[in-house]
Amino acid sequence: MIYDPFVNTLLEWYPHNKRELPWRNTKNPYIIWLSEIILQQTRVAQGLPYFEKFLENFPKVEDLANASEETVLRLWQGLGYYSRARNLHHCAKIIRDNYGGAFPDSYQSLLQLKGVGTYTAAAIASFAYDEPVAVVDGNVFRVLARYFGIATDIAGNQGKKEFESLANKLIPKDRPAEFNQAIMEFGALQCVPKNPDCNQCLMKSGCFAFKNDLVDSLPVKIKKLKIKERYFRYAFIICEGDVVVRQRKEGDIWHGLHDFPIQELPEQSESQDEMVLLEDLGDFMTTSVSKTVKWYKHILTHQRIFANFVTVIVKIENKNALQVWAKQKGFQLISLEKLEELGKPRLIVKFLDDQKLSLN
Numbered sequence: 001m002i003y004d005p006f007v008n009t010l011l012e013w014y015p016h017n018k019r020e021l022p023w024r025n026t027k028n029p030y031i032i033w034l035s036e037i038i039l040q041q042t043r044v045a046q047g048l049p050y051f052e053k054f055l056e057n058f059p060k061v062e063d064l065a066n067a068s069e070e071t072v073l074r075l076w077q078g079l080g081y082y083s084r085a086r087n088l089h090h091c092a093k094i095i096r097d098n099y100g101g102a103f104p105d106s107y108q109s110l111l112q113l114k115g116v117g118t119y120t121a122a123a124i125a126s127f128a129y130d131e132p133v134a135v136v137d138g139n140v141f142r143v144l145a146r147y148f149g150i151a152t153d154i155a156g157n158q159g160k161k162e163f164e165s166l167a168n169k170l171i172p173k174d175r176p177a178e179f180n181q182a183i184m185e186f187g188a189l190q191c192v193p194k195n196p197d198c199n200q201c202l203m204k205s206g207c208f209a210f211k212n213d214l215v216d217s218l219p220v221k222i223k224k225l226k227i228k229e230r231y232f233r234y235a236f237i238i239c240e241g242d243v244v245v246r247q248r249k250e251g252d253i254w255h256g257l258h259d260f261p262i263q264e265l266p267e268q269s270e271s272q273d274e275m276v277l278l279e280d281l282g283d284f285m286t287t288s289v290s291k292t293v294k295w296y297k298h299i300l301t302h303q304r305i306f307a308n309f310v311t312v313i314v315k316i317e318n319k320n321a322l323q324v325w326a327k328q329k330g331f332q333l334i335s336l337e338k339l340e341e342l343g344k345p346r347l348i349v350k351f352l353d354d355q356k357l358s359l360n
């Protein structure tokens with residue numbers, strides 16, 4: 001059979017460089033499955049003693065299925081991600097009860113098992129049953145992206161499909177298990193994430209990244225920004241043309257800009273009860289308290305801000321008292337004209353515009 005030069009080199013490299021690991025050189029799907037589940041998000045050195053412990057306590061899938069959850073979790077202790085242990089146990093029971101203790105023997109049927117995704121199904125199907133289906137994990141993404149010069153984002157669905165399709169084209173139908181083991185081992189030992197020793201690499205003459213000085217840039221992984229939603233309730237406290245403002249502090253958005261006394265809410269609540277600040281104002285005579293129905297929305301790179309405003313009109317004989325109160329709270333009482341000169345978040349400007357109070 002004629003292989004792609006990439007496959008030839010890989011299969012040549014593997015037997016001389018592979019680590020001797022207890023789950024290699026077996027066709028037993030239970031042992032392969034156990035090792036794959038234990039090694040998810042876990043380094044080999046950390047996972048190895050757990051694998052040995054599990055196999056010693058549960059030599060067959062039925063032994064694992066018959067164990068109590070407490071025993072399984074105790075053996076798992078220290079490995080983290082306990083849902084993996086629960087899924088492992090649950091899946092063992094399904095294999096005992098629905099499959100007569102024998103693992104399903106194809107990629108598609110393995111995918112039906114709880115906790116078995118495309119990667120684990122491909123690993124079991126190829127290692128145990130020699131089904132030519134490629135495993136694509138982080139190591140495989142990296143090796144393929146660098147060698148073939150693929151800049152598609154590996155975090156996206158399109159990238160996953162593209163890499164899976166390439167790996168499935170490359171996998172030799174007569175040596176699928178060896179190919180899968182080899183490419184993962186090559187990524188783990190030779191084509192490592194940081195500073196791979198390319199000068200000593202057998203692949204270098206055909207490697208796109210090496211020849212084009214792109215080793216550090218491939219693979220491409222675009223981190224999705226996690227957008228946080230925040231809900232602000234502002235108190236717009238005005239007294240004879242003056243307004244209570246505060247300058248925003250360091251360590252949060254809009255540092256140094258001016259807005260109003262604020263209460264951050266856990267959700268988009270309509271209730272005014274949370275406005276603790278307003279209780280203080282009870283000492284002053286207020287003529288009206290009204291709340292905007294509208295929620296102002298402001299979008300930042302990492303945050304989505306929703307804000308509404310409670311307007312409080314204060315009537316007071318001695319405005320100094322309000323001034324003192326504001327100072328004690330770390331606010332200022334300033335004129336609307338002065339406020340116009342100060343830097344404000346756009347959301348505040350918009351609110352003031354709506355109130356026809358801003359001169360902007």
Ligand code: SF4
Pocket residue numbers: 143146147190191192196197198199201202203204207208209210215
């Ligand atoms: S030459 Fe470098 S980047 Fe290319 S496959 Fe080898 S180790 Fe990876």
